[in-house]
Amino acid sequence: MNNISYLIYILSFVIGSVMGLVLSYKKYTAPFVTKNIDLVALILAIVGWILAINSQLISAFVSPVITITVGIFLIAMVLGMRPGYGRYETVIGFAISALIWVGTVLI
């Protein structure tokens, strides 16, 4: 069963990336020049990273496979945006969820 869940994660990553790419091309018509942080993408990234890394927090309610799949999907959407976009959001999201992970697991 292990392999299948990894297959699902990868598929969700790929599909998320494709969607992120398509959506970002719709949304941004210019190449990446102004270094703004997109609020929607930031929220998606934070939620995604938290779901993916801290799935043990809600494993009582939802199976980790589903949370991780959704999380990876969201991460991929932000990460897969057209070149330049989504970088800062990803880093911030990863940092926040990593802090939470360190806080809940290690301490």
Added chain:
Amino acid sequence: MILVPDVVSPIVVGLYAPAIIVGILVGLIGLFGISVEKNDLHVLILTDIVGIGMLIFVAAVGTDLAESLILPGLVVELAEILAISEILMSREMRKSGKTVELLPTPLHYNLEILQTAPVFLAIILIAYGAFLSGFTGGAIAGAGILFYVMSIKVRGVPSGVWEGLAGVSGMAWCLWLVGFLVLFVFPQYWLLGLMLAAFGVFIKVVFKVGIIGVMNREEFKKE
């Protein structure tokens, strides 16, 4: 008298180390010659020496098995020298651009021995080869034929003869394969298999060697 001993005789065991050392030395000498030689033709001649080193390696084991392994070694050497020398010639022809217009220099001398000897020797060799059969017989009878066609007066090469010889030898090869199959599929008919094998190989080798003679014919043609 012991027909087949349990172990290899001590004489052969004692001779093994000197024989291998001689083989290594011969190989070394030949390889040394090759590595300093610049001329491609000379390198080809020197590889003959290396082949001799190989034969010593195999022969030194000194059993019946070793003897039957010498024969493939010999054949491989012969075959490769033939093919490679032909490639060398073809390369040089392409390089110099002289192909068909090349005129073979006729030989003008008249040795008595070339009139009488070939037929006599060839007949003896072919008869003896036919008695021997197998590779040995093939090589002997083939050499007889080769010698014969080389020294008689025939101008040019009739391509029909050539293809005939090649075809016969190809069929003889099939004969030998059939013999080989008979030996394993129907072991009770081993005698048939043996005869097919022995004479198949014999005919094949004879005609193959005969082809060299045909090749040589226009080479050593007399006026």
Added chain:
Amino acid sequence: MLDVYVWFYTGCILVIVGSIATVIGPGVKDPVVRIINTEIPAVGISMIFLTYNHTIALVTFIAATAIVTLILLRAVVRLEEMGAEL
């Protein structure tokens, strides 16, 4: 039994001396001379075959040497005739 050793060591001497002669002997710049010199190790190894009683191999080898000589000489003559400079 002494005979066996006489054959064997004569063979060894011939093989080694012959191959040295083929490689660096006098006049080996001429391919014909070189081919004739290769006959010495060939005879030497025949004697080694004889020592081990590989007589069938010996007969085949004698025949094969004649054929190899012929092939090599054909190549030499042909190349000489073409005036090929290798």
Added chain:
Amino acid sequence: MDITILGSQIIGIIPLGDIVFYFTQFNLFMFATALAFTAIVAISKTETQVEAEFGKLGDRAVTVAKKEFKIRRFLAIICGLATAGAMITGDLFDFTLFVCLTGIVNIGIVGAVRQVDVLDAAYQYGLIAMMASLPLFGGAALILAATGTLSLLEINSLTYTTPMMILGSILLFLGVAGETGVAPFFATKAEMFRTPGSPFLLIIHLSSLLILVRLIEILLMINKPF
């Protein structure tokens, strides 16, 4: 058949007297690959090579002539079959003969072309192949002398490795490297590939690589781990 070779079970054998062909997964895969490639080679046309002409704007198509094509295809098929045989043979001397056969056929495949450079490379390769018969047969003979057998299945069940066997296997390796033209003697072979006739050239490459891989199996069988 409870013989294991390098950790994998023997699936089956074909006995032909002393020469026994054996199959493990590995041998079977290589055998099938060689046969598959041979089959494709047998039915393929050759490619046309388009070369730019010097000093002009035109192109020149270099093809394989019909006569040349026939003989080269014949030799290529033989080469493929010999390679397939070398993959499964269970006898050391038989293996060396298979290698010799592929060697000479390889030379023939390129010997039939017309470019001088390619012929030159073929000739040099031929010289190496001839020299390689010393280490090839010599190595096999050394192993025969040291172990008293040529059958790989018997050698596999021995428990020791003597220096003579190591020397024999090094010689064997050099011999195969020479016959098949692998590193660092690749240059002769690579030059031969500049001529048109890709399916036939493929079989040259195929035979040398597959035989090399098989040789590694044989060497591992002869030399036991420390």
Added chain:
Amino acid sequence: MYPFWDLINLSTVSAGLALIGAAGIIMLKKPIDKVIMLALLEAGLIGMIVAAKYLDVAMAGAIFDPISTIILLIAITKINDIREKKPNPRGKIHCLMFMYGSTPDAYSLLLGA
């Protein structure tokens, strides 16, 4: 009684013959002379085979001896022929020859002088 005489048998004599033949082949310069010494060498080999009592092998050897001699003789004659035809293979001299219309022999004399 005379152990020394025991050493002189067919084997040792043939060995001597073969060694002399080999020395001759190596030392002599001209190919024709070498062919003669080759006959001596092969006589040594045949002597040894006879000493080993394999008469049929000796017979085969005896037949192949003249064959290789003849092969060599033909080849040597032919090569000499070819070499005489073109005394100096360099293109320049051929050119000169062409210009003066002289025979190769005359030209070689000229060069020698």
Added chain:
Amino acid sequence: MKSIGRLWNSLANPEKIPRLFALILGIVLIAGLFIPLALDNQQLYPRPAPQEQINAQDPLAPYDRGGIPFEERGIVKAQYPQYAPAIGEITAYLSPIAISVKNTTLYYGTSIYSSPGGLIDEILYYTRGFDTVLESSILMMAFVIASWIALNFTMRRDDE
């Protein structure tokens, strides 16, 4: 660094490769001079000591391996006798001519045993028959190559 580059480039020249191969092979062979070489006396297909049979006045020397044609099998120490059902039969076989030669003279053993039958034939055609298949294929391929080149390139043909 530059000279290494030049050296590496020169190794790609086909002219140099046979010489390089000869050199490497020579080095390995030199190693062979320092390795203890000894023949294991447990070999397949052993034969009597040199000259033993001929000195015993055996008309079939040096290949007498026992056996009576069609009656008794000869002695063959093969690797896998179980895979060769008719083993020994060929060793014992003598053709009628061979038998008459055998009764006439003592010194034709080699000829007798290189005519059909005998141990060498047993090895060449039966127990190690596949070797001979390959061997004759090698010979055939070499001749195919040589004659093809000769016919098409190097030989002067009258019909051209």
Added chain:
Amino acid sequence: MNLMTNILINVIIAFFIGSLLFGLQRKIMARIQGRPGPPIIQHILHTFKFFIKESAFPYTAAMPFYIAITAMLSMIWVAAVIVGPVTGGSLLLIFGIYAVHKIVEHNAGSSSGSPYGKLSCVRAVYSAAAEIPLFAVLVIIYFKTGTMNITGLINYQTVHGPLLYAIPLAALMFFVLIMSKAPYSPFAITKGKDIVSGYETEHFGLLRGYLMMSESIAWYMLLWVFLTVFLGPISIPVYLIGMIVMSSIIAFINATTPLLNPNHSIMMQVTFAFIGIVGSFALLMI
């Protein structure tokens, strides 16, 4: 789970991860060179794109071969997945598959009749001379562990610890081998940009799609073999992290080094192989 499903899942995983790693590699290289670079899924999109493009066959191609070779490439790497992650079979077999890969690479180049393909084909022969000796790591591993089975190797490492510390030179050699397969690497002479796309220059549409798919699987398999053989029993996340790390390192090397001249590339690899083999045997003897 039955065998077929298992094989299917593993092959798909191999394809996706391999492609993603290639994409990641391009991204990292681009960042190092100061470009934004394509998205990570670019390689997958490329592959899919070729599957829906029209296929054209060059007039000069060697016909059945030109098509069969792509199928061959796919088949051998699927076989590799079966041998490796699915059944844990023989390492020797993977070595054989790699050798066949070189052959396919060679012939994909030569069968099209394009001069670029031809050059790539000649270079494939060259590089086979260098890359095959690198696989001598297998020999070293065998002498160290006494087994050639992937399962056996994993068991060995559970007992004795990762082989990475035991035979570091072999690991280095294998790393060089993997690097020679990465696009844009100093050793990737068969796909060097000086010959357009090397052996795939003349493969269009569907055929190119298959070639790219197989290459992704090949990349995944090489990394997988490296991690399995040298790190031993590790879980899937560790595999993923390991692959990402290795791809990043290789991307870093590729971004900062030039493509070597073919002769030099080969001799460099041969030198690596020589040092690796001799050094490893010396280490084993001590």
